[in-house]
Amino acid sequence: MSELPAEGLGSLFSPPTEAWIPLSPRYRALKHRMVLLVWGCWAVLTVVALALATGRWWPPVVAAVAFAAWIAYRYRRVGRSYRAWGYAERDTDLYVRSGLLFRRLVAVPYGRMQVVEVESGPIERHFGLASVKLVTASASTDARIPGLDAAAAAMLRDRLTVKGETQAAGL
């Protein structure tokens, strides 16, 4: 269980239970790694391309500094966006909160769930993570919990499936 993030999300996005259940800390590590990898690649490519294209010393240096600042910002932001994620299980509904700039709280009644999917891509698997996705009859539901421990994800899926079956509602 985690306390509310430092900047506070206000009562609008406060948990319906005692606290939001956070994602796995390894998800934060994954995101950190991805920021370094993806933006690092872009930075190297841009700097090399600028150096070759202009033939002067300062454009690549400016680009490198700008990229360094940007990567530092993104790196810090990962922690905040990680804390913005959270889910909560109540007797009848599942709540998922996400987003830093554009915040979102989605609530899905267990009885409305058609399928609970557990997904894990190669990178997620490397970190021992999996995401749980809830599918209802509505295409706009979009309730996805990324970055759970693979075991926790499987357990959550099983719990949700059982609750979905006992509370199933027709369409």
Add this chain to the structure above:
Amino acid sequence: MSESSPVPVAAPVKQAQRPHPLTPLAKGWISLVAIVVVFGQDLFRQLSRHPSLRSIGILAGIVGLVLVVSLGSGFFTWRTTRFVIDDEEVRIEHRFIHHTSDRMQFSKIQGVDVVQPFAARLMGLAALHVDVGAGAAKRIEFLSRAQAYALRDYLIARAHGDRISLAASATLPQADAWHDRAVTDRVIVAARPENLILSSVASTGFLVATAWALVALVVGISHGSLAAALGAAFPAGATMVSIVGHQTIRHWHFTLTRTRKGLRVAHGVTTLTSASVPIDRIQGVLVTQSPLWRPFGIHKVAMDVLGRSFAHERDEQSAGGGVLVPAGTRDDVRAAVGAIWPGTDLDRVEWTPVDPRARWLHPIGLRWHQWHVDERFAISRGGLLAPCLTVVPHARVQSVAIRQGPLQRALGLATVELHSSPGVVRWRRRYLDEATARWLALSELDRGRAARAQEQELRRLQELPPPRAPATPTVGRDAETGVRA
């Protein structure tokens, strides 16, 4: 659901029926018309440029070939299609190239449409589309019109759980051929031709085309060349005609009718389509008014029905199924909504305004943004130029979301969304203050549960055996066991 097996299981010997013998002719005609519509313009242009005996001969050859091929395939399809609709089952078998045998449970039938393309209509034929809620509708092409109507009435009665026999169903009042209306039916909404034409004339596409035509004419004539002016104006004129024609042809004679079993929508000038409206499966309703319709007080009402893809049907123009009122007055809107949800009156809703702080984000027309929630529905409306009103029954809400972007956060506002099955209806209420948004979203889940529980209770009461045995109990019981077996 339907079962498909490559080799039909040997069923007890039954009187399997074939579609009407004129079917290949009707199908051939339809494909010929389709060819002419698609390639006609090109061919005509070619011919007028090089009018020679040879090109006419080639054209005739192509037309003849198409006709022979479609007649031939139509004939064999007809020969190999059989269907059984009796007191026990609905089964459609195709054994032409792909062998399929579709058997439908009466209780799974969501709707039955009678579609009459122009050619078929002239021959007194009609196609039966049986919608089982998933996948494409199962079709029987073509039957005689009277038989199609009779079978439609029978299937809908059975789908509603009536244990009526086919013979007993045939004795009930039958619908007349042209408007598909029986004596016992009551018209709720009938689209007036002038409203249909007005609604298409007062549309953006039409006005753009008109402006184009006028500019072309003025410029052309001022340069002294009438021929060039007409040439430039011609495509715009064609567009204008097609916009008006499309809307009027599709929705001509549009009627929403209350029948013994639910509602029915019938419309069309060339192709007459008559579709049953499965009220239980309506997921939401959208009332819109395009800006130019406002002076005339015209509204359009669309609905989402679970498991029916109206987008697909729109392509082949077979059904405007998603449309409840194509172009109607306020009274029409009220009548239509009252028909699908008795006791609902959109004119008597006590609206709640949104938070006034939203004027910083939405300076003009904020007072039109309103919402209302009672124990059955959530209603949201907004829009100054293009008013739009969405109604979603709580029992049909799949999930709920609160959203807040940076601007709304600065003002302490939030958006609430109610998610229903995919379609035209997207329930969204922006500019709520945070406390209201939180309350609306989280309590919506409880309202949904309560509404569904009430609905189930109602259904359970309806399914209880009636105090008196129906007139033909033995046939009904046998039919039921026959379906289960």
